[in-house]
Amino acid sequence: MLGWSINLFRVGGIQLAVHFSFLLLLAVNAFDGYADAGWPGLWWSTAVLAAFFGCVVLHEFGHCLTAIRFGVRVPRILLLPIGGMAEFDGLPREPRREVLITVAGPAVNFVIAGLLWLLLPAPAAVESTGAIPTLTESLHLLMNWNLAMGLFNLLPAFPMDGGRLLRASLATRLPYLRATFWAATCGKVMCVLGVAAALWLGEPLLVVLFVFIFIVGEMEYRAAQRRERDDAHWREVIARRFAAAGTDADRAPPAGP
Numbered sequence: 001m002l003g004w005s006i007n008l009f010r011v012g013g014i015q016l017a018v019h020f021s022f023l024l025l026l027a028v029n030a031f032d033g034y035a036d037a038g039w040p041g042l043w044w045s046t047a048v049l050a051a052f053f054g055c056v057v058l059h060e061f062g063h064c065l066t067a068i069r070f071g072v073r074v075p076r077i078l079l080l081p082i083g084g085m086a087e088f089d090g091l092p093r094e095p096r097r098e099v100l101i102t103v104a105g106p107a108v109n110f111v112i113a114g115l116l117w118l119l120l121p122a123p124a125a126v127e128s129t130g131a132i133p134t135l136t137e138s139l140h141l142l143m144n145w146n147l148a149m150g151l152f153n154l155l156p157a158f159p160m161d162g163g164r165l166l167r168a169s170l171a172t173r174l175p176y177l178r179a180t181f182w183a184a185t186c187g188k189v190m191c192v193l194g195v196a197a198a199l200w201l202g203e204p205l206l207v208v209l210f211v212f213i214f215i216v217g218e219m220e221y222r223a224a225q226r227r228e229r230d231d232a233h234w235r236e237v238i239a240r241r242f243a244a245a246g247t248d249a250d251r252a253p254p255a256g257p
């Protein structure tokens, strides 16, 4: 499902890659810009999209750099038309660490929004002048996007950040897999409500986004289930080995006369 990607470059050992469908978004966005205001419109809309996804990458880097501090390996960040996904190798199952890794993403968006809010003039002072928005208008848009991105990711829709925070808080009282099950179930309910709201609002991209979150949530729950089974398997293997060693010891030839 997430194959077909192009590797861009590496930052701090993390490979940044874009999914092929991202090129489609780039083309549609560029075409929209061109239709609105010719070549300047095309370049401007591409720059705004690049700035938006630059913030998505920074959000993911918030998670990744915090995870790396805890010794987690982060092989890749994949950009999709509906957002970014960081891949982690061996996320800690310790709730406190998961909370810190998780909040670091939205925190980046709130810091960017806060800085833009401090630097930009009040929205009332911004006037729209033509087909191409001014730099200030675009930066205001970027500020609002960052605020929306930070808040949206905090929705308790596992595997989004809010869902991970829910899992971490449940995991303080429940076994890890059980906590994942309830966070994923809550996420699925949120996704169904989200699809209904998006259909009502006439937002097809939001429908796709919630369907995607639903599927990835289920995939991640199944992966957690598999990991739990594998861990149980290994515990059994280790237990057997210890037992075998005991048996061997029992069978050891009696000490010589």
Ligand SMILES: [Zn+2]
Residues within 6 Å of the ligand: 059, 060, 063, 105, 106, 153, 161
């Ligand atoms: Zn995030």
